[in-house]
Each structure stands twice: as structure tokens, then as C-alpha cells.
Amino acid sequence: MERGIIAEINLNAVSNNLAVINKLSNERPVIAVVKADAYGHGAVDISRRLAEDGVDYLAVAFTEEARELRAAGVSSRILVLFDPDMEDIFRYDLIPVVGDRKTAMAVSKEAERAGRELGLHIKVDTGMGRLGIAGDAVKEITEIAGLRNIRIDGIMSHFSEADLADASFAQLQISRFKAMRSALSEKGINVKLLHIANSAAVITLPESHFDAVRPGLMLYGYSPLEDSNKVPVTGNGLKDKKDTEDSSLVTRYSLLLQPAMTVKARIIALRRLPSGTPVSYGRTFVTKRESLIGVMTAGYADGFDRRFSNNAEVLVKGKRAPVAGRVCMDVTMIDVTGIAGVKEGDEAVIIGSQGVESIDAPELASRAGTISYEILLSLGSRAKRLYNS
Numbered sequence: 001m002e003r004g005i006i007a008e009i010n011l012n013a014v015s016n017n018l019a020v021i022n023k024l025s026n027e028r029p030v031i032a033v034v035k036a037d038a039y040g041h042g043a044v045d046i047s048r049r050l051a052e053d054g055v056d057y058l059a060v061a062f063t064e065e066a067r068e069l070r071a072a073g074v075s076s077r078i079l080v081l082f083d084p085d086m087e088d089i090f091r092y093d094l095i096p097v098v099g100d101r102k103t104a105m106a107v108s109k110e111a112e113r114a115g116r117e118l119g120l121h122i123k124v125d126t127g128m129g130r131l132g133i134a135g136d137a138v139k140e141i142t143e144i145a146g147l148r149n150i151r152i153d154g155i156m157s158h159f160s161e162a163d164l165a166d167a168s169f170a171q172l173q174i175s176r177f178k179a180m181r182s183a184l185s186e187k188g189i190n191v192k193l194l195h196i197a198n199s200a201a202v203i204t205l206p207e208s209h210f211d212a213v214r215p216g217l218m219l220y221g222y223s224p225l226e227d228s229n230k231v232p233v234t235g236n237g238l239k240d241k242k243d244t245e246d247s248s249l250v251t252r253y254s255l256l257l258q259p260a261m262t263v264k265a266r267i268i269a270l271r272r273l274p275s276g277t278p279v280s281y282g283r284t285f286v287t288k289r290e291s292l293i294g295v296m297t298a299g300y301a302d303g304f305d306r307r308f309s310n311n312a313e314v315l316v317k318g319k320r321a322p323v324a325g326r327v328c329m330d331v332t333m334i335d336v337t338g339i340a341g342v343k344e345g346d347e348a349v350i351i352g353s354q355g356v357e358s359i360d361a362p363e364l365a366s367r368a369g370t371i372s373y374e375i376l377l378s379l380g381s382r383a384k385r386l387y388n389s
Helices: 011-024 035-040 043-052 063-071 086-091 101-114 137-145 168-186 199-204 224-228 245-256 361-368 372-382
Strands: 006-010 031-033 057-060 077-080 095-098 118-123 150-156 193-195 261-273 291-296 313-316 319-322 332-335 347-354 357-359 384-388
Touching: 006 011, 006 372, 011 043, 011 199, 011 384, 035 043, 035 372, 043 057, 043 063, 057 063, 063 077, 063 086, 086 101, 095 101, 095 150, 101 118, 101 137, 101 150, 137 150, 137 168, 199 224, 261 372, 313 357, 319 357, 347 361, 347 372, 361 372
Parallel strands: 006 384, 031 057, 057 077, 077 095, 095 118, 118 150, 150 193
Antiparallel strands: 006 261, 261 291, 261 347, 291 332, 313 319, 313 347, 319 332, 347 357
């Protein structure tokens, strides 16, 4: 038996989500973020589908990720967000993101040595405080524009509040970005692609769309706004959302978006235990009745977070089965008492639907006190992935 969990990736859902993004952005160019192995969905297969669907650019964090895509035959334009490794940039025909004049000079020198002109994007820090030109960005970009053998094809920035629950600081960042563009234009520097809009901004801040949008989480079927609500999960797994304008946006676009990942495990054992029996490490769960306990092939080594101990549910036979006791390294126990017809070998759905019930990444994120991004990455990256379209 193979260990762990299976992640089924629906590529048609990714295509659907890209179509939603295209509609919301009025068909602006899309820079599709496929870093971190496409948020656990598998960068190669996701990128191939996005390329088939006509996406304009792909974005990765490091050149190692771009090398993998090139080796798989992905010929799309690839933006490298954090790692301007000169050798890889030129060898694999990549687009570096440069966040300071020193790096731009190094790119210019290498491009001159190679006898070619290289297009790059400049990152400006409008308030994230992580990477990018801070201070007098106009002055520094003007100096970069004068370097030999390079061409500024884009300028980007990054929102510091991904959920945009309070858009006031995002608006400040947008105004800084606009002011920079106007000042550069006055100096005769006109760049064809300005981009700052992440998934949340694609939905809520059309004024941030500029010349291109840069979605990540939306491509995989989720809105960051669902995480930002921090909605408690009730006993039956349903979310109690306030009837606000933001909640309306969440509901509307969540209905349009289709989660691409379903995560499943198998029940490898069933144990009939009498009342008063402790289950798993630390005896944090003790049966209160004669119970049927299933052992499923998902543990924290597979990305099933230890914070789910006594604090999550999975779907078995279309019913919710709570985690019983602490999550172990390789397996987790679930209480399937009262679920008719359960047998060894049955599926246990961690993310996905069975019958009328469903469990999604935001629900698990709420239970673990984290965000959907981490849930998808943790489970998807460690699973055996199967693709369907």
C-alpha cells in the first residue's frame, strides 16, 4: 500500500477560475502565480493548462521552479519574483524582478556581456516592507532605465494586507503607485505593464488592476476574502456569515470559483471500542459510548495538521466523522460511530464533497488558526496527485 493521501486536481476547475479572473479584470493580461508548486497543485500540470488557456505570464518565486517548468516543455513567459540568478535567467529565457539599482546593474552587465537586451520588471515597495525599491523610487527607476542592454517591461508592487479587510492602507499603496507612474511619465519613462492586484484585489479593488493582474489563490478556486472573515466553524461545519457587502462579494465569487483540489485518505482499520477507552497519544479522547473508530491514512507527515487533533472532521459515506484524539505522524483516528455501512478501504474525504456535505480549505484553516494557502500547500505538496480534466 502506498502511504498517505491522494489529491485529485481538476484542471477544468482551473480553466473556469481563469475565466472568472478574466471577466473581473476586463480581460487584462494575467500573470498567473504558480510558485510553491502551484500552491500544492503541481506547477507543471497547472502551468501547461494555463498555457493552453492563453494565460499571458507565469510567476514563480525562484529560478529553480522556472527550470522545472522549462524542463517540462513550458514555453510561456516566466516572471521570477525573488531570485535574479543571472545564469538561470539567461539560460532559460526568464524575466527577472529587480528590486534595487545594484541588482539592475548586475543584470545590465551580464546582458551586455551576452550581447543581448533583457527585459525585466522593477519591484517597488509601496508598503509591504519586504522587497523592492523604497524611498525615491522614481529617481532609482530613472537611473535603471539608463543602464545598457536592459529594458523595463514592467513595474510591480505587493499589497501588505492580502485579505483587504480594511482597504485604507491598500488605497494608500495604490495612490503611491499611481503617483510613481505619473512622475515617471513626466520623465518620458512609460512602462507597458504596471501590476499590483492579487486575488483579493481582483475581486474588491478594480482601481488596482492597472495594466495586468497577478492572481494566485483564485486560480485554485478560493477567495482570500473567505479567510479574512475569520468565521467560526459551527458544530455541523457550516459558516455563520454576517450579511454585509463584503460577505456578499465572498458568496458571489465563491459560487463562481471552483476548488481544484480534492484530498482523500483511506480507512485501513476499524475498531469497536467500549465506553471509557482512550484513543491516541495523551488520552485526549476517551470514548463516551461503545464506539466504532476508523484509522485513516493521513497524519501530520502527510500535511494533516496536528492542530486538527479533536478539532476537525472528514467525510465518510457522506457524513461528517470527527477526528478522535491526537493526529499521529502517519495515521489519524476518526469516530465513525453511527455511520452505516462503513468498511475498511472506504474513502475519507479531507477536502471535497460527498453527497450533500462538503469540507473546504477555509473550514480547515479556521479550525487550525491559519489560512487556506497553508492548508492547500501542506496537503497538496505531500500527496500523490492525480489529474483529471
